[in-house]
Amino acid sequence: MVATTLESSGRLQKKNIIRFAPILIIGIILFILPSFIPHYLVGLFTLTFIFAIFAMSLDIVLGYTGLLSIMHASFFGIAAYTAAVLMVKMGINSFWVGFPCGILIAGILAAIAGVVLLRVHGIYFLIASLCLGYMVYSITWGWDYLEMYQSKGIMGIDFPGIGIPGFTFTEVSYCRFSFLLFLLCFYLLYRFVNSPFGYSLRGIREDEERMQVLGYNTWFYKFAVFIIGALFAGVAGVLFAYCNTTVEPEHLGFSYSTYAILMVILGGSGTLFGPPIGAALLVFLEFYTGIVSPERWPLILGLILILTIMFSRGGIGLHLQRLWKKVLPS
Amino acid sequence: MKALEIKNLYKYFGGIQAIHDLSMNLDEGIKKAIIGPNGAGKTTLFNIINGLLPATSGKISLFGRDITHMSIHQRTQLGLARSFQTTRLLFELSLLDNIMLAIQGTQSSRFGLFRPVMGYSHIVAKAQKLLELVDLWEKRNEMVLNIAHGEQRKMEIALSLASEPRLLLLDEPASGLTTSERAEIAQLILRLTENRTILIVDHDMDLVFNISDRILVLHYGKIISEGTPDEIRANERVMEIYLGGGED
Amino acid sequence: MTFEQIFINLLNGISFGVILFLLASGLTMVYGIMGIVNLAHGALYMVGAYVGWSVAIQHGFSYWMATLTGGIVAGFVGLVMERATLRYLYRQINEQVLVTIGFIYVLTNLTQWIWGPRPRAPFTAGMLSGTIQFWGCSYPIHRLTVILIGIVISIAIWWFQEKTRIGAMIQAGMDDKEMTMGLGINLNRISVILFFICSFVAGFAGVIGAQLLGATLGQGFHILGLALVVVIIGGTGSVGGALIGGLILGIFDSFINALVPQIGMWAMYLIAVIVLLVRPQGIMGGRMK
Numbered sequence: 001m002v003a004t005t006l007e008s009s010g011r012l013q014k015k016n017i018i019r020f021a022p023i024l025i026i027g028i029i030l031f032i033l034p035s036f037i038p039h040y041l042v043g044l045f046t047l048t049f050i051f052a053i054f055a056m057s058l059d060i061v062l063g064y065t066g067l068l069s070i071m072h073a074s075f076f077g078i079a080a081y082t083a084a085v086l087m088v089k090m091g092i093n094s095f096w097v098g099f100p101c102g103i104l105i106a107g108i109l110a111a112i113a114g115v116v117l118l119r120v121h122g123i124y125f126l127i128a129s130l131c132l133g134y135m136v137y138s139i140t141w142g143w144d145y146l147e148m149y150q151s152k153g154i155m156g157i158d159f160p161g162i163g164i165p166g167f168t169f170t171e172v173s174y175c176r177f178s179f180l181l182f183l184l185c186f187y188l189l190y191r192f193v194n195s196p197f198g199y200s201l202r203g204i205r206e207d208e209e210r211m212q213v214l215g216y217n218t219w220f221y222k223f224a225v226f227i228i229g230a231l232f233a234g235v236a237g238v239l240f241a242y243c244n245t246t247v248e249p250e251h252l253g254f255s256y257s258t259y260a261i262l263m264v265i266l267g268g269s270g271t272l273f274g275p276p277i278g279a280a281l282l283v284f285l286e287f288y289t290g291i292v293s294p295e296r297w298p299l300i301l302g303l304i305l306i307l308t309i310m311f312s313r314g315g316i317g318l319h320l321q322r323l324w325k326k327v328l329p330s
Numbered sequence: 331m332k333a334l335e336i337k338n339l340y341k342y343f344g345g346i347q348a349i350h351d352l353s354m355n356l357d358e359g360i361k362k363a364i365i366g367p368n369g370a371g372k373t374t375l376f377n378i379i380n381g382l383l384p385a386t387s388g389k390i391s392l393f394g395r396d397i398t399h400m401s402i403h404q405r406t407q408l409g410l411a412r413s414f415q416t417t418r419l420l421f422e423l424s425l426l427d428n429i430m431l432a433i434q435g436t437q438s439s440r441f442g443l444f445r446p447v448m449g450y451s452h453i454v455a456k457a458q459k460l461l462e463l464v465d466l467w468e469k470r471n472e473m474v475l476n477i478a479h480g481e482q483r484k485m486e487i488a489l490s491l492a493s494e495p496r497l498l499l500l501d502e503p504a505s506g507l508t509t510s511e512r513a514e515i516a517q518l519i520l521r522l523t524e525n526r527t528i529l530i531v532d533h534d535m536d537l538v539f540n541i542s543d544r545i546l547v548l549h550y551g552k553i554i555s556e557g558t559p560d561e562i563r564a565n566e567r568v569m570e571i572y573l574g575g576g577e578d
Numbered sequence: 579m580t581f582e583q584i585f586i587n588l589l590n591g592i593s594f595g596v597i598l599f600l601l602a603s604g605l606t607m608v609y610g611i612m613g614i615v616n617l618a619h620g621a622l623y624m625v626g627a628y629v630g631w632s633v634a635i636q637h638g639f640s641y642w643m644a645t646l647t648g649g650i651v652a653g654f655v656g657l658v659m660e661r662a663t664l665r666y667l668y669r670q671i672n673e674q675v676l677v678t679i680g681f682i683y684v685l686t687n688l689t690q691w692i693w694g695p696r697p698r699a700p701f702t703a704g705m706l707s708g709t710i711q712f713w714g715c716s717y718p719i720h721r722l723t724v725i726l727i728g729i730v731i732s733i734a735i736w737w738f739q740e741k742t743r744i745g746a747m748i749q750a751g752m753d754d755k756e757m758t759m760g761l762g763i764n765l766n767r768i769s770v771i772l773f774f775i776c777s778f779v780a781g782f783a784g785v786i787g788a789q790l791l792g793a794t795l796g797q798g799f800h801i802l803g804l805a806l807v808v809v810i811i812g813g814t815g816s817v818g819g820a821l822i823g824g825l826i827l828g829i830f831d832s833f834i835n836a837l838v839p840q841i842g843m844w845a846m847y848l849i850a851v852i853v854l855l856v857r858p859q860g861i862m863g864g865r866m867k
Contacts, residue, residue, distance in 0.1 A: 068672045070679075116851050119858045123615055123671050123814070127806045128854055130617075134803040135847035142843045196434055196442040196450070203431045206420035213380065215406035215435030215493060254799055258679050265676060295690070302683030309677050310663055 027183065034175040042175050043243075044287055048280045049178040050239045053185045055263035055275030057232030062261065063269030064193055065225050066205035068126045070257050071113065071133030075106040075230035077252020078136065079237030081146065082106075084154040084247040089145075095160035099238050106234030107227050109136070114226040118219055121208075130254075137253040146249075153248035160242050171243075178239055182276075185232055190272055192228070201225055202270075233260075262305050268317015277316055331393060333358045333497045333527045334379070339388030341374055341551070348374045349551040352388070356497070361528040363538040365562075366548035367571070372531040373415055375548070376501050379529075380412050381405050393496065407436060409496030413486045415505055415531075419474045425485060426470040429457040432492035456492075463522060464488045480511045484518065491522055498523065500530040504537055516540055539563075579836070582715050587832045593721040594790065595828020596728030600783035601801060602808035602820040603735065604776035609814050612769050614664055615674050616656075618681035620802030622777050626652040626784025627793035628689055631698045634785075641703030645785040652781020653774045655685065660773040665766075686798045698793040706789075720789045727786060731779075735817055807850040813860025822861060 034042050058072045079102035086092045086101060117128050140146055148155050159169035192198050200221055203211045208218050241247050267278025289297045334356040341349040349371045356362050364372050377383040379390060381402040390398050397405050420428050433453050434440045448454060461467040464484040469477060474485060487503055503519060504512045516537045532538050545562045547555040555568050562568055605619045626648035634644035659681055667673045706720040808827055812819025827846055835842040
């Protein structure tokens with residue numbers, strides 16, 4: 001990476017084209033594909049893109065900064081609930097209201113949670129994040145306003161209106177839309193992790209006190225990345241609410257938090273392209289497990305988590321990175 | 331102007347007294363060494379100046395500003411930097427990343443959210459210069475974890491100099507090195523710290539007497555003597571409790 | 579609230595607090611001594627509760643037999659976890675946490691496989707099933723038994739730590755790992771014994787707790803949350819803290835559920851938040867970094 005910056009910009013661009021050509025091709029295929037594949041696959045693709053955003057948003061907190069937060073689904077879920085409440089309870093079905101509101105609420109929750117959590121370090125941080133996650137979950141569970149037809153959750157969410165005359169979302173166009181948003185998030189996060197701020201986060205992951213000695217206000221960095229992660233989780237949450245038709249307490253609970261953690265770990269934490277791969281794997285695996293034996297899915301999930309930690313610490317991302325370097329030497 | 335001014339500093343760990351009524355001054359442009367046997371409180375003193383440990387009582391001023399209750403990073407922003415006795419680098423990052431982060435730590439660009447870090451060409455250029463000065467530019471893409479101990483010690487010095495500090499604390503820069511490596515480190519420090527204000531702690535007497543303008547002798551948390559290197563050499567009491575007790 | 583109600587709620591709170599204490603003491607000891615964060619501790623509790631139900635209700639053995647069996651099964655499950663995974667993850671806290679989260683899923687799902695999704699009603703020993711009359715109140719005997727067991731176990735742990743050789747070693751391990759190694763104490767063997775004991779206590783607590791809460795699949799998650807709040811209140815590595823934290827939380831929970839049941843589900847987490855803001859190291863803690 002360094003070598004490229006120091007070389008002439010002409011060579012740099014040529015190299016970048018070669019480097020990004022495969023990504024570009026995959027991107028175009030993914031963009032066209034939803035029109036030609038079976039209905040159920042479109043749904044799975046949409047979910048994959050959404051969970052990819054969710055997993056990347058956790059990765060900047062967990063993988064880059066080293067903060068193991070077990071409440072990340074709270075931000076995902078509260079954004080989903082916000083969008084759902086706006087549409088179903090208040091009748092506002094514009095995307096341009098639901099989307100920013102969901103993200104904003106997720107960000108506010110993260111700011112509050114961050115103030116509490118960043119009082120403590122290490123093991124205490126993750127225990128505390130787990131407790132706060134339980135708290136958010138329990139409040140949602142017990143809140144009558146967020147129930148419909150005597151069952152927990154909000155039902156009957158539809159695709160949002162986007163304000164273009166004559167255009168309404170179909171499953172295929174929503175899939176494309178999610179893909180575009182995924183690309184946008186990927187780009188923004190890519191810039192973020194390669195910025196001075198993103199590099200500082202890596203330093204904090206390595207040795208927080210050393211970074212303080214070097215002049216960094218590490219509390220601020222952790223606080224900021226916690227909120228930024230929550231904002232992107234909010235993007236995923238709003239998208240999820242619109243295509244899932246229902247939002248339930250489970251979506252902001254422990255299981256969705258660990259789901260996101262598993263995507264990050266499986267794909268490769270501390271890389272940006274790993275978590276989307278982890279997301280794709282889990283979404284498809286859950287679907288096919290659901291056909292064979294839906295009862296045993298948590299067992300499989302748990303085993304994958306244990307085996308990944310024990311035998312493949314860097315996740316798939318690490319292996320891909322090595323392969324990438326072999327195929328495209330420097 | 332006084333770079334550092336410490337007044338009546340006390341530090342207790344539980345009931346154990348680490349520093350007892352210590353007062354000292356350091357003028358700008360002066361290189362001062364602190365020597366004393368192990369357990370004399372040298373590293374503790376550095377940690378207190380630096381903010382890693384709170385003082386039990388007393389007052390510390392840096393360039394005329396009271397920093398006794400300031401956080402670690404604020405002191406760095408005021409121009410303080412230090413190296414560590416036991417190497418403390420960002421081990422799983424590359425040498426270049428380490429230096430870049432160290433330079434960036436006192437620049438406003440450290441809050442940049444969008445522009446790639448390698449796009450700040452003045453920082454990259456400065457990192458290159460620093461790494462070349464310590465002969466490690468060729469290894470810039472290796473992880474700090476994988477380079478030799480001697481090279482890590484050089485990195486420790488490079489990191490502490492990256493912010494162009496007005497006051498530099500060097501905590502045993504030559505610790506754990508062979509004799510030839512020590513000489514090299516001493517040369518490096520002399521070369522890189524011309525006209526800088528330095529407070530240095532080391533057990534290597536050649537290095538200390540070579541570098542410093544003034545020497546302060548610490549014994550069980552108290553200052554027992556202060557003077558030029560020649561005066562300290564001539565001081566019998568110092569020789570007795572410190573130099574007589576073995577080089578280490 | 580009448581005096582009787584206050585009194586009953588207090589007793590309810592203490593008996594629930596004892597169960598939380600049993601759970602949290604295992605959690606905090608494993609962390610304090612071995613540096614292992616075992617989030618599957620609640621799942622071990624659940625396994626104990628189900629095993630206990632099988633022994634006592636399904637097969638009709640005595641309740642005391644059930645407590646023992648529940649403890650032993652949970653102990654061995656814990657031992658398998660420690661030998662197969664956790665011992666390779668020394669000092670890697672994030673990895674330990676993730677692996678034990680994996681075990682929560684595995685154990686919960688295996689339990690569901692064996693016992694089915696139906697929750698089990700609270701059960702107790704025949705001799706404890708009645709109520710006792712005093713000062714005009716009637717109170718279930720089994721709840722009083724729980725409190726009694728709590729007292730006995732607290733004394734046993736205190737005695738074990740203060741008066742036995744192995745307890746002294748554990749204390750040393752809690753305070754200074756390197757020093758203990760230097761003294762030639764085999765920490766590895768202590769780790770195995772200790773992990774078994776703590777898992778045993780979790781399973782044991784599961785059967786004891788089943789008198790009040792029955793056995794449900796959600797316990798692996800739910801009871802863990804409460805135990806963690808106890809650890810936050812009490813501070814890590816301190817059994818005394820776990821006792822105080824457990825009792826505070828149990829009594830608080832009992833009164834909140836009697837007075838403002840709407841917030842009963844999450845009010846205890848609010849306590850954790852307040853403790854974090856006011857005294858992040860916990861009431862008894864000083865060891866936290």
